[in-house]
Amino acid sequence: MYELWIIITAILTALSCALVGSLLILRRMAMLGDAISHSVLLGIVISYLLFDTLALPALLFGALLAGLVTAWLSTAISQRSIIQPDASLGLVFIWMFALALVLIALFADRVHLDHHHIVFGEMAFLPFERWRWMDLDLGPRAFWIALSLFIVNLCILLVAFERFRLTTFAPSFALSLGISVGFWHYLLVSMVSVTAVAAFDLMGSILVVAFLVIPGATAYLISQQLKTLLVLASIYAISAVLLGFGLAWWLDTALSAAMAFMSGMLFVATLIIQGLHHRYFLTPINVQRQQNQNDKKA
Numbered sequence: 001m002y003e004l005w006i007i008i009t010a011i012l013t014a015l016s017c018a019l020v021g022s023l024l025i026l027r028r029m030a031m032l033g034d035a036i037s038h039s040v041l042l043g044i045v046i047s048y049l050l051f052d053t054l055a056l057p058a059l060l061f062g063a064l065l066a067g068l069v070t071a072w073l074s075t076a077i078s079q080r081s082i083i084q085p086d087a088s089l090g091l092v093f094i095w096m097f098a099l100a101l102v103l104i105a106l107f108a109d110r111v112h113l114d115h116h117h118i119v120f121g122e123m124a125f126l127p128f129e130r131w132r133w134m135d136l137d138l139g140p141r142a143f144w145i146a147l148s149l150f151i152v153n154l155c156i157l158l159v160a161f162e163r164f165r166l167t168t169f170a171p172s173f174a175l176s177l178g179i180s181v182g183f184w185h186y187l188l189v190s191m192v193s194v195t196a197v198a199a200f201d202l203m204g205s206i207l208v209v210a211f212l213v214i215p216g217a218t219a220y221l222i223s224q225q226l227k228t229l230l231v232l233a234s235i236y237a238i239s240a241v242l243l244g245f246g247l248a249w250w251l252d253t254a255l256s257a258a259m260a261f262m263s264g265m266l267f268v269a270t271l272i273i274q275g276l277h278h279r280y281f282l283t284p285i286n287v288q289r290q291q292n293q294n295d296k297k298a
Contacts, residue, residue: 021211
């Protein structure tokens with residue numbers, strides 16, 4: 001039963017990451033997911049030092065603030081200097097991540113985080129921290145956090161699907177319709193920040209980055225249509241969790257590392273299969289026809 005709780009919680013968290021990560025891939029902002037997943041650590045540390053609690057609302061506040069600062073500061077640096085956007089983003093998140101590690105070292109007696117927990121998480125211990133109401137055992141706390149995160153992300157995408165689609169594929173057209181592209185950009189940044197901090201304690205930084213980027217990138221190899229990409233990314237995320245759990249059990253290794261590894265292997269396998277398909281089954285005319293169909297669907 002403990003293994004089942006771990007698998008279900010990991011799947012829900014992976015799905016949450018894959019959904020928002022797919023939008024980052026389509027917007028060519030995959031690096032932002034990596035940056036936010038690292039910079040939110042600074043928000044977590046500062047929130048704990050200020051409020052002296054690891055309660056989720058305080059951590060979400062700090063992470064949301066850190067994510068927005070990362071996006072704003074990297075944009076400001078690239079616009080006001082000759083530094084390219086990707087370089088400014090890398091500069092900002094490395095600096096914020098390093099500052100977080102320095103604060104952890106300085107206030108180690110107050111901040112109950114260690115470097116192993118930051119990188120790998122503590123997935124094996126998720127079932128032991130329970131939520132109880134009166135005498136009723138409601139299950140692991142991590143499961144309810146992961147379920148809530150997935151429901152919130154899914155509902156936002158369902159309600160605002162057309163707005164995200166327009167601002168992703170046709171931002172100029174969206175502006176002409178009076179849609180605020182900036183608002184939807186920062187809403188996505190906020191979703192990534194909240195997802196990253198909620199998943200951070202469950203999976204560690206390795207798996208958060210992996211599931212924010214790899215499932216969406218793998219699905220992008222097959223389809224650039226938003227609906228199809230979201231479905232495929234979800235399937236890849238679930239597959240990576242199941243295969244990674246099996247690999248970790250077989251090799252007796254870290255769960256998060258095994259799941260991240262299998263996610264990468266699924267990408268490689270898809271890349272090879274797609275290459276063989278294009279080489280032996282598609283003529284140049286069919287390739288162009290398929291591309292035109294994808295453009296129309298998008």
